[in-house]
Amino acid sequence: MDQHKGASAGAGATIKKSKTQAFEPDVVIVGSGAGGGMAAYVLTRAGIKVLILEAGRDYDPVSEAAMFQWNHDAPLCGAGTPDKAFGFYDATVNGGWDVPGEPYTNAPGSVFRWWRPRMLGGRTNHWGRHVPRFGPYDFKAKSRDGLGVDWPFAYEDIAPYYDKTEKLIGVAGANAGLENHPDSSPGILLPPSRPRATELMIKAGANALGIPCVPSRYAILTKPIDDPHAPRQACFYATPCGRGCGIGAAFQSTTSLIPMAMGTGKARIITNAMVSRVVMGPSGKAEGVEYYDKDGATHLVKARVVILAASACETARLLLNSKDGGLANSSGQVGRNLMDTTGTNVTGHIPALENRPRYNEDGMEQGHLYIPWWLYQEQAAGKLDFPRGYHYEIGGRFSQPGPGLGMGGMEDGYGAKLKEDARRYYGAQLSFTVRGEMIPNKDSYCEIDPEVKDKNGIPVLRFHWKWSDHEIRQIAHGMETAKQIIERLGGHVVGGPLPPPEQAIAVGGWIIHEVGAARMGAVAADSVTNQFGKTWDVDNLVIADGGVFPSNAHKNPTLTIMAVAWRSMDNLAERMRRGEV
Amino acid sequence: MSTISRRETLAWVSAAFASPYVAAIPEPAFAQEAGSLWKEVPVQPSTAPGYGTDPNLLKPSTPWPLTLTPEQREALRIAADLMLPADDHSPSGAALNLDAFIDEWVSAPYPDQQRDRWLILSGLAWLDAESNARFHHAWAAASDSERRAVFDDIAFKGKVKPGYGRPGFFFQRLRGLMLGGFYSRPEGMKDIGYIGNTPMQSYPGPSDEALTHLNTALAQMGIKPVA
Numbered sequence: 009m010d011q012h013k014g015a016s017a018g019a020g021a022t023i024k025k026s027k028t029q030a031f032e033p034d035v036v037i038v039g040s041g042a043g044g045g046m047a048a049y050v051l052t053r054a055g056i057k058v059l060i061l062e063a064g065r066d067y068d069p070v071s072e073a074a075m076f077q078w079n080h081d082a083p084l085c086g087a088g089t090p091d092k093a094f095g096f097y098d099a100t101v102n103g104g105w106d107v108p109g110e111p112y113t114n115a116p117g118s119v120f121r122w123w124r125p126r127m128l129g130g131r132t133n134h135w136g137r138h139v140p141r142f143g144p145y146d147f148k149a150k151s152r153d154g155l156g157v158d159w160p161f162a163y164e165d166i167a168p169y170y171d172k173t174e175k176l177i178g179v180a181g182a183n184a185g186l187e188n189h190p191d192s193s194p195g196i197l198l199p200p201s202r203p204r205a206t207e208l209m210i211k212a213g214a215n216a217l218g219i220p221c222v223p224s225r226y227a228i229l230t231k232p233i234d235d236p237h238a239p240r241q242a243c244f245y246a247t248p249c250g251r252g253c254g255i256g257a258a259f260q261s262t263t264s265l266i267p268m269a270m271g272t273g274k275a276r277i278i279t280n281a282m283v284s285r286v287v288m289g290p291s292g293k294a295e296g297v298e299y300y301d302k303d304g305a306t307h308l309v310k311a312r313v314v315i316l317a318a319s320a321c322e323t324a325r326l327l328l329n330s331k332d333g334g335l336a337n338s339s340g341q342v343g344r345n346l347m348d349t350t351g352t353n354v355t356g357h358i359p360a361l362e363n364r365p366r367y368n369e370d371g372m373e374q375g376h377l378y379i380p381w382w383l384y385q386e387q388a389a390g391k392l393d394f395p396r397g398y399h400y401e402i403g404g405r406f407s408q409p410g411p412g413l414g415m416g417g418m419e420d421g422y423g424a425k426l427k428e429d430a431r432r433y434y435g436a437q438l439s440f441t442v443r444g445e446m447i448p449n450k451d452s453y454c455e456i457d458p459e460v461k462d463k464n465g466i467p468v469l470r471f472h473w474k475w476s477d478h479e480i481r482q483i484a485h486g487m488e489t490a491k492q493i494i495e496r497l498g499g500h501v502v503g504g505p506l507p508p509p510e511q512a513i514a515v516g517g518w519i520i521h522e523v524g525a526a527r528m529g530a531v532a533a534d535s536v537t538n539q540f541g542k543t544w545d546v547d548n549l550v551i552a553d554g555g556v557f558p559s560n561a562h563k564n565p566t567l568t569i570m571a572v573a574w575r576s577m578d579n580l581a582e583r584m585r586r587g588e589v
Numbered sequence: 590m591s592t593i594s595r596r597e598t599l600a601w602v603s604a605a606f607a608s609p610y611v612a613a614i615p616e617p618a619f620a621q622e623a624g625s626l627w628k629e630v631p632v633q634p635s636t637a638p639g640y641g642t643d644p645n646l647l648k649p650s651t652p653w654p655l656t657l658t659p660e661q662r663e664a665l666r667i668a669a670d671l672m673l674p675a676d677d678h679s680p681s682g683a684a685l686n687l688d689a690f691i692d693e694w695v696s697a698p699y700p701d702q703q704r705d706r707w708l709i710l711s712g713l714a715w716l717d718a719e720s721n722a723r724f725h726h727a728w729a730a731a732s733d734s735e736r737r738a739v740f741d742d743i744a745f746k747g748k749v750k751p752g753y754g755r756p757g758f759f760f761q762r763l764r765g766l767m768l769g770g771f772y773s774r775p776e777g778m779k780d781i782g783y784i785g786n787t788p789m790q791s792y793p794g795p796s797d798e799a800l801t802h803l804n805t806a807l808a809q810m811g812i813k814p815v816a
Binding site: 065072073074076077078079080081082083084085087089090091092096097101102103104108201202203204205208209211212213215216243244245246247251360361364365366367368369370371372406407408409410411412413415419420421422423424426427430431434496497498 | 639640641642646674690693699740746764765769778786791796798800814
């Protein structure tokens, strides 16, 4: 592995940039998204001084988010392009599937896509904000079915942190009392929003087949949160959350965790700081990190503790680039066990919804109801041919027309009849988005590409990817069951017969739930960190992002990233207080 | 300067199939269509600027120049009026400037739009060729009934005239673009009944009328309503 060159500046460079008097951080945090934001929030409250390094530019959703802008005012009616893959108004800055000047590669035969923004707050600025909890089974999945590995702690250990995290970020939802879908403690959840007619229809159809459909949990405020540094308003039920939320209703690091940390006076941020490696001191401890500024000059930041929260793959890249053979990699697990969520979509056209009465269906943007996994007992009894579950995020509504109208494949002909049909079929489709658990496998991992480097000369990641039969069969079940619900409601699947699951399953990385590339575990032999994210090999190096996930339940990972980060930071703060680190 | 070859076009199609960018329809395989007047119009790769990865979202602007000729714009206006004619609910496609929307679309430097550029330019050329062959004048000079005769051959699912597969594919894409451009405009949204993008104190859920409609439908399916 090449060591990229660059003269290291002293910590003075950072002091100058932060426009303050000397600020000597106790801890340097790489990344400002869910994990990094939470680390900064928790540590500053413990009186610890943190310096946050963010690879992207400064970003302020209050002044920059395009709320209420119409599709017809945007180039191409707001359509996604390689410059803005999720549409013109999507919050993502300088990123997407490709980041200019920062490539990654796929090994022959592998397809993995890696979504990265380059902005303060990272992906929390545009994420879906669906925040189901992992349940007791999810932390001990291997103990149930023998596959993958268990987490080094149990649900009971993290439950208080789920409560605290939900209270802090604000979660609208309801306790459903379902198996392995834990309830929150009383007083934690905010009221859910009323379901749309389409969602009530799916619920009725699903229930008729014995399938549950319950209020979803979203990190969106239905009541305001009063905070002197991060006041947040309640949702006003308009304009898509993915554009960023200038009123702070939809949770993002930039309107809550970051300003709350800054409000303590204990935090500083340097943006446009692309960290290239962890710098080790002579005693086997991390001394700090090296970063490139936007002009390509390198700087060294020193601190007592280094926290990596750069995102699962970027954190693995940092570790692998910090030392021949990889830093904190005595287990050989850095970069391994990479997981995403499985995904596919099934849309149904429902004749009974044609020409239905119009009303405002914007709501909280996302589905107010969802279908959680419901076949745990059948799986335990060996009645299914795949071991892990999935959920459906459901949809169907009168949405603001964009570059495509969405007539569910019913468009035909031209003229007066086409206009009649547009009215008839608008809002007459139901969608079922399958999101399932992937089990880690030996063929899915990332490593350093031996040749390719980014614009700063930092070696890039090369991805290897393969779904196993576990995921393929699960997707087949998810598609078939969605079809049954659609047909029970008198509809048909849009697009003809269901495709084979091998074709229907989204490519690796596509769901943007990549986790696991620096997993935690009970013993050093088969994991990178202990149960608190502390790397086994380096006492003052802690990982606070999704890299630490030993398994990836079908439940969207961000809430768990934050809850686990909070627990890890409590442990770190205590170790620092005792002078152990 | 090279033109975009058929092979590259097909490469875009397969790339688009795995992409989240706007709903590009995967192009079906066409057999050689004997006697078809369809010709692929050579398309130069665009060197125009895109809006970049960090555009001002509050003041959207389109940096690339429009590229269609006045004749192509006129052909699109004619097609837009046929596609979406004025009625009691909304103006016509041409009145909503769909020709300008499609010009912006096919002039954009991005892969999906460049693929559509090839398809739309080839399709507009075909409309002229077909009109000339059948009526001895160009598309713009054709009568309403002549234009309808051409559209009738390519516009209907499962009823595309044999040998007209490629023009039929062009029509499908043109219709998709026109529907999006039309109904995303204020007049189109009003027509179709989109009510939203406006702040509310609380979300009321479905109207009584919408609930009644739903529960009636569920009752007819023998399904117990949930609200």
